[in-house]
Amino acid sequence: MAKVLITGGAGFIGSNLTMRLLSEGNEVTVVDDLSMGLQDNLPQQPNLTFIQQSITNSEFMSELLIDQNFDFIYLLAAVASVADSVERPIETHEINQEANLRIFETIRKHHLHPKRVIFSSSAAVYGDEPSLPKTEGSPIAPLTPYAIDKFATERFLMAYANLYQINASAVRFFNVFGPHQNPQSPYSGVLSILTQTFKTEGSFCVFGDGQQSRDFIYITDVLDALQLLAKNDLAKGQVFNVATGQTTTLLDVIKDYEEITNKRITVTYANMRQGDIRHSWANIDKLSTLGFEPHINVYEGLRRYWQYINR
Ligand code: NAD
Ligand code: UD1
Secondary structure: OOEEEEEOOOOHHHHHHHHHHHHOOOEEEEEEOOOOOOHHHOOOOOOEEEEEOOOOOHHHHHHHHHHHOOOEEEEOOOOOOHHHHHHOHHHHHHHHHHHHHHHHHHHHHOOOOOOEEEEEEEHHHHOOOOOOOEOOOOOOOOOOHHHHHHHHHHHHHHHHHHHHOOOEEEEEEOEEEOOOOOOOOOOOOHHHHHHHHHHHOOEEEEEOOOOOEEOEEEHHHHHHHHHHHHHOHHHOOEEEEEOOOOOEEHHHHHHHHHHHHOOOOEEEEEOOOOOOOOEOOEOOHHHHHOOOOOOOOHHHHHHHHHHHHOO
């Protein structure tokens, strides 16, 4: 049994990770301010401690880290929307970068030795630089405050790993989807919004022409990747793409979903979002070398997601 901290643990990826780690007998502490996450995403059970707090409260975070001396720390708390960071660059910077840096500082200053700190970076760091698919060595060309903060934080963590011997890894998630992704905000992940639209047979607005593409990865494959990395010493001080190695356009995803749900939705079009990436597609050789294999393609993932929504 390990003691685990998950920031952002009431959110989409965090709550799924919490449930997986609890089911394996670990003791989990979640810190989440519920700005996007939901307490209902989490079970009530003795091995889970939920704390509603912002990671920007550095005094609180510092005390928690020193007090609890966690074995594993997953840093998932963030304003996850690229578009939101374009609207609110300072507020999102304070959460997405500064609060995390202060966590690294507490670990350094107080000589804490977690077995692993994993920071959730993003495919957004690659921006629109045209070479595809993206390897971890591809040029970095962040287009938005979100992507800049993710890259900077990732670099800080890697520097802390090297300079102060902190066991750390960073993951560049591509587009993750599945149960618990909150569809309520216009800034929510596209497949959560689309799922909600199919559920209500409403109308869906495509920003741009719908030919933008993403490497969509189903949540259970992401959890497998995170657990693999947390336990593998070769992942220390390293950054990994977490994706499937396949890419799909938004219009193709809509077509797949129509087939799966046997429903039709109304599609409208609006201007492309500022700072939006056109094509995103990962090379996952580095992660595969450690034994990772994605099991669920986008079609099967959508089928499972739809089944969950209608459970
Ligand atoms: P999410 O919004 O569901 O989860 C983030 C959680 O952080 C939410 O529960 C939110 O309430 C919480 N949070 C936000 N600000 C906070 C603060 N100041 N203090 C404490 N908690 C705070 O998003 P997600 O999809 O689960 O993403 C998890 C992480 O993975 C994020 O760091 C995101 O940037 C990153 N990521 C996600 C994807 C994706 O496709 N979902 C892709 C790349 C990277
Ligand atoms: C997503 C994640 C981000 C992550 C990145 C990694 C969210 C909210 N965003 O950003 O955290 O770092 O992947 O690749 O989880 N779109 C529409 N209509 C809508 C909503 C979106 O057309 O109603 C379009 C967007 O303009 C974009 C695409 O769908 O072209 C994907 O959008 P979104 O789900 O917000 O993801 P990313 O911006 O790729």
